[in-house]
Amino acid sequence: xxxxxxxxxxxxxxxxxxxxxxxxxxxxxxxxxxxxxxxxxxxxxxxxxxxxxxxxxxxxxxxxxxxxxxxxxxxxxxxxxxxxxxxxxxxxxxxxxxxxxxxxxxxxxxxxxxxxxxxxxxxxxxxxxxxxxxxxxxxxxxxxxxxxxxxxxxxxxxxxxxxxxxxxxxxxxxxxxxxxxxxxxxxxxxxxxxxxxxxxxxxxxxxxxxxxxxxxxxxxxxxxxxxxxxxxxxxxxxxxxxxxxxxxxxxxxxxxxxxxxxxxxxxxxxxxxxxxxxxxxxxxxxxxxxxxxxxxxxxxxxxxxxxxxxxxxxxxxxxxxxxxxxxxxxxxxxxxxxxxxxxxxxxxxxxxxxxxxxxxxxxxxxxxxxxxxxxxxxxxxxxxxxxxxxxxxxxxxxxxxxxxxxxxxxxxxxxxxxxxxxxxxxxxxxxxxxxxxxxxxxxxxxxxxxxxxxxxxxxxxxxxxxxxxxxxxxxxxxxxxxxxxxxxxxxxxxxxxxxxxxxxxxxxxxxxxxxxxxxxxxxxxxxxxxxxxxxxxxxxxxxxxxxxxxxxxxxxxxxxxxxxxxxxxxxxxxxxxxxxxxxxxxxxxxxxxxxxxxxxxxxxxxxxxxxxxxxxxxxxxxxxxxxxxxxxxxxxxxxxxxxxxxxxxxxxxxxxxxxxxxxxxxxxxxxxxxxxxxxxxxxxxxxxxxxxx
Amino acid sequence: xxxxxxxxxxxxxxxxxxxxxxxxxxxxxxxxxxxxxxxxxxxxxxxxxxxxxxxxxxxxxxxxxxxxxxxxxxxxxxxxxxxxxxxxxxxxxxxxxxxxxxxxxxxxxxxxxxxxxxxxxxxxxxxxxxxxxxxxxxxxxxxxxxxxxxxxxxxxxxxxxxxxxxxxxxxxxxxxxxxxxxxxxxxxxxxxxxxxxxxx
Numbered sequence: 042x043x044x045x046x047x048x049x050x051x052x053x054x055x056x057x058x059x060x061x062x063x064x065x066x067x068x069x070x071x072x073x074x075x076x077x078x079x080x081x082x083x084x085x086x087x088x089x090x091x092x093x094x095x096x097x098x099x100x101x102x103x104x105x106x107x108x109x110x111x112x113x114x115x116x117x118x119x120x121x122x123x124x125x126x127x128x129x130x131x132x133x134x135x136x137x138x139x140x141x142x143x144x145x146x147x148x149x150x151x152x153x154x155x156x157x158x159x160x161x162x163x164x165x166x167x168x169x170x171x172x173x174x175x176x177x178x179x180x181x182x183x184x185x186x187x188x189x190x191x192x193x194x195x196x197x198x199x200x201x202x203x204x205x206x207x208x209x210x211x212x213x214x215x216x217x218x219x220x221x222x223x224x225x226x227x228x229x230x231x232x233x234x235x236x237x238x239x240x241x242x243x244x245x246x247x248x249x250x251x252x253x254x255x256x257x258x259x260x261x262x263x264x265x266x267x268x269x270x271x272x273x274x275x276x277x278x279x280x281x282x283x284x285x286x287x288x289x290x291x292x293x294x295x296x297x298x299x300x301x302x303x304x305x306x307x308x309x310x311x312x313x314x315x316x317x318x319x320x321x322x323x324x325x326x327x328x329x330x331x332x333x334x335x336x337x338x339x340x341x342x343x344x345x346x347x348x349x350x351x352x353x354x355x356x357x358x359x360x361x362x363x364x365x366x367x368x369x370x371x372x373x374x375x376x377x378x379x380x381x382x383x384x385x386x387x388x389x390x391x392x393x394x395x396x397x398x399x400x401x402x403x404x405x406x407x408x409x410x411x412x413x414x415x416x417x418x419x420x421x422x423x424x425x426x427x428x429x430x431x432x433x434x435x436x437x438x439x440x441x442x443x444x445x446x447x448x449x450x451x452x453x454x455x456x457x458x459x460x461x462x463x464x465x466x467x468x469x470x471x472x473x474x475x476x477x478x479x480x481x482x483x484x485x486x487x488x489x490x491x492x493x494x495x496x497x498x499x500x501x502x503x504x505x506x507x508x509x510x511x512x513x514x515x516x517x518x519x520x521x522x523x524x525x526x527x528x529x530x531x532x533x534x535x536x537x538x539x540x541x542x543x544x545x546x547x548x549x550x551x552x553x554x555x556x557x558x559x560x561x562x563x564x565x566x567x568x569x570x571x572x573x574x575x576x577x578x579x580x581x582x583x584x585x586x587x588x589x590x591x592x593x594x595x596x597x598x599x600x601x602x603x604x605x606x607x608x609x610x611x612x613x614x615x616x617x618x619x620x621x622x623x624x625x626x627x628x629x630x631x632x633x634x635x636x637x638x639x640x641x642x643x644x645x646x647x648x649x650x651x652x653x654x655x656x657x658x659x660x661x662x663x664x665x666x667x668x669x670x671x672x673x674x675x676x677x678x679x680x681x682x683x684x685x686x687x688x689x690x691x692x693x694x695x696x697x698x699x700x701x702x703x704x705x706x707x708x709x710x711x712x713x714x715x716x717x718x719x720x721x722x723x724x725x726x727x728x729x730x731x732x733x734x
Numbered sequence: 735x736x737x738x739x740x741x742x743x744x745x746x747x748x749x750x751x752x753x754x755x756x757x758x759x760x761x762x763x764x765x766x767x768x769x770x771x772x773x774x775x776x777x778x779x780x781x782x783x784x785x786x787x788x789x790x791x792x793x794x795x796x797x798x799x800x801x802x803x804x805x806x807x808x809x810x811x812x813x814x815x816x817x818x819x820x821x822x823x824x825x826x827x828x829x830x831x832x833x834x835x836x837x838x839x840x841x842x843x844x845x846x847x848x849x850x851x852x853x854x855x856x857x858x859x860x861x862x863x864x865x866x867x868x869x870x871x872x873x874x875x876x877x878x879x880x881x882x883x884x885x886x887x888x889x890x891x892x893x894x895x896x897x898x899x900x901x902x903x904x905x906x907x908x909x910x911x912x913x914x915x916x917x918x919x920x921x922x923x924x925x926x927x928x929x930x931x932x933x934x
Contacts, residue, residue, distance in 0.1 A: 273802075277802065280797075280798075280802065282797055283797065310875075381872050381875030381876050382876065383876065384869075384872055384873075384876075388872075389872045392868045392871060392872055393865065393868045393869070393872075395868070396864035396865055396867060396868040397861075397864065397865070399864060400857075400860050400861045400864040400865075403860045403864075404856075404857040404860055404861070407853075407856050407857065407860070408853075411844065411852075411853050415844070415849065415850075415853075418849070419849055421837075421838055421849070422837065422838065422839040423838050423839060423841070423844045423850065423853075424791045424797075424838075424839050424840070424841060424842055424843070424844075425842075425843060425844065425853065426791065426797065426799060426842040426843065427788065427799070427842065428788060428789045428799075428842040428843040429842065429843035429844065429853070432843070433854070433857040434857075436861075437857075437861050440861075560781075561780070561781075561784050562780060563812075617778070619779075620778050620779025620780055620819070620820070621778065621779070621780045622778055622780045622781065623780075654804060673804060674804070
């Protein structure tokens with residue numbers, strides 16, 4: 042398999058090199074046949090990438106430990122399902138995966154590209170092929186997954202234990218695929234610029250491919266957060282780790298892009314701006330690849346490899362020079378042919394939203410580089426982690442959520458103060474009521490109350506839009522469900538966007554709840570003992586263990602009871618006096634109002650070859666709060682050491698996922714031809730106007 | 735009543751031009767004001783110890799706080815934090831205790847003084863600079879709208895003939911858009927085609 046794989050990546054490199062050269066020369070000497078053959082060569086790189094990937098997967102399936110990559114990332118007892126994960130779990134394999142993903146996406150994009158883009162296609166193909174060439178080049182010369190070892194080991198080292206989780210089937214491929222997918226819209230826009238096709242032909246295809254990249258990247262990050270929540274055993278889901286940040290930054294810029302590209306599509310404005318956004322997103326994606334592979338920043342989960350660092354840094358700088366050189370060269374031709382009419386227009390709101398997204402991106406980038414900066418400037422090492430990012434980015438993110446409520450209420454071009462007031466009234470009333478109710482319920486923490494208010498405002502503004510639009514259609518004869526469906530169907534980009542906005546609000550609820558109201562306690566329990574936190578009692582019933590050649594696993598059976606704090610008044614006041622939020626009980630006898638509400642099985646595994654611990658937290662989840670039990674350690678004296686937390690609203694974090702994907706798909710679904718109806722009342726005009734982005 | 739407050743803020747016509755800016759600025763001020771409202775003594779010692787654990791890095795791990803790490807030293811440090819809290823000292827003093835032993839690197843976020851202040855000021859400039867640029871851009875775009883004819887000829891490197899036409903057609907579009915908006919709304923897909931013919 043190694044020989045086949047090596048041949049395939051060599052062939053892939055040759056084909057992509059041919060595709061670059063063929064496209065460029067073919068256009069320059071005006072030889073259409075050469076251009077066509079270059080295009081076909083790009084299709085063939087996909088075949089080469091498929092063969093190489095197939096060879097590596099086959100090597101995993103057959104346990105070919107003569108191949109170093111296979112020996113280092115799998116073993117004979119590994120569950121076969123994880124072959125797919127093992128494929129991209131290391132540096133070399135993940136590079137092969139990236140080139141596979143890019144070649145498939147390139148082929149699809151070229152195949153479906155609209156005919157009117159014929160003139161710029163050779164340049165688009167040359168850019169796509171060049172990026173593929175780079176990855177094949179790295180695979181061939183610096184990071185071959187098919188390298189052999191001299192002494193063939195009896196068994197492999199096994200897969201990294203942290204990766205044996207269902208989330209890992211989709212999180213890394215989606216993240217890497219999403220990052221590299223940014224190449225597609227970038228190549229279309231740049232191709233159009235080089236060829237001197239300044240019309241907006243590239244807008245539709247760039248928008249669709251950018252939304253795809255954005256959706257995949259966003260869903261990948263969410264799945265990664267879920268993975269971290271269930272397996273990493275620190276009770277969190279987003280750590281502002283450098284690797285997470287480098288995936289977030291291009292996603293933020295793409296978010297700005299998929300908003301502002303609508304302005305270009307609808308109003309012919311922001312042309313320079315949109316190209317610049319794509320350029321920034323592409324360069325940031327390359328920055329991500331660089332930091333992931335031996336960049337200068339420490340992270341929990343990167344592929345440390347110092348030799349590759351400099352290569353990826355060079356490619357990132359090359360991307361930067363190319364993208365912005367091209368931009369400056371063609372800038373004069375990108376002038377908008379329309380002007381802004383009012384601050385109170387959707388165009389203006391989109392521009393403000395764009396700058397807010399860029400601000401989060403820039404602050405994040407600043408946080409990532411500040412330790413380097415401090416090292417260089419004064420030789421003092423500092424750390425920048427979640428504690429910084431939460432505080433620096435939190436307010437801007439809240440501002441974005443607020444804009445999410447205001448922006449869609451503004452029509453294109455301009456609006457009157459009167460109509461805006463009318464539209465803002467209900468969301469503002471609802472937000473005010475939310476705040477009043479929260480304060481009345483005794484919720485403390487002004488920032489959290491403010492955040493809930495903003496989320497309520499934005500949710501109400503989306504609901505108001507849907508309500509008015511649906512009601513208008515209902516009055517003209519449709520039943521409610523049909524009316525809403527017609528409304529959404531009438532303008533999918535807009536209403537798909539609203540569904541995504543709702544998912545972001547759900548995410549926001551989870552973030553606010555877990556950040557501001559998490560309760561935690563630590564404790565160690567012997568069999569039969571209980572730990573009490575808030576109105577939960579967790580009783581340690583039983584433990585069990587199993588060992589395999591690569592790991593020793595232990596797990597505990599625990600019962601969760603809902604308690605009445607009055608039954609435990611003495612213990613609670615004693616714990617409070619000591620400054621603790623929870624306490625342990627030697628005697629687990631049930632008290633009158635204890636009610637069994639669930640069972641959990643926290644799991645703790647030690648992987649000898651990796652000298653690494655991997656845990657599965659015991660989670661009891663409801664839409665109000667999660668009870669989250671981390672088994673920190675099984676102690677020598679038979680006790681289990683636990684970190685327990687109550688994570689309010691954590692369920693909403695994961696519930697947002699399906700809505701995010703649904704909204705993205707609705708926005709992407711090809712737009713049907715709109716039926717026009719005569720407008721009757723002002724309300725209806727407004728409903729139709731808003732039903733139509 | 736409470737819902738009227740924002741109306742008062744953005745009510746006067748002169749201010750209406752910048753509702754987004756005003757909302758954002760007032761919100762940011764509110765957030766910063768609110769941040770100051772949480773006092774240490776509102777929290778239990780256990781809450782403070784978790785809070786502190788999230789603000790101290792694990793010295794032997796890559797990019798993890800002692801809160802998130804299971805390393806032995808992280809566990810020891812968590813115990814130490816709790817011991818120090820029981821003596822009744824402030825969060826700042828506890829952080830100082832670790833900084834003198836491990837250096838600045840032990841803090842999960844740069845401190846708020848001296849050189850480290852830059853870490854905190856820059857985001858502020860980025861945010862308000864960004865919003866400022868956005869608002870200025872909108873203003874300039876509006877000006878260019880008012881004087882579109884003059885500007886179209888005057889921009890550097892602009893090929894005048896086509897752009898004049900483009901500006902003209904754009905103006906026609908705008909005018910038609912306004913006059914037709916009361917009749918049929920601004921609904922219906924605009925044909926970008928007309929721009930393309932003019933622009934390319």
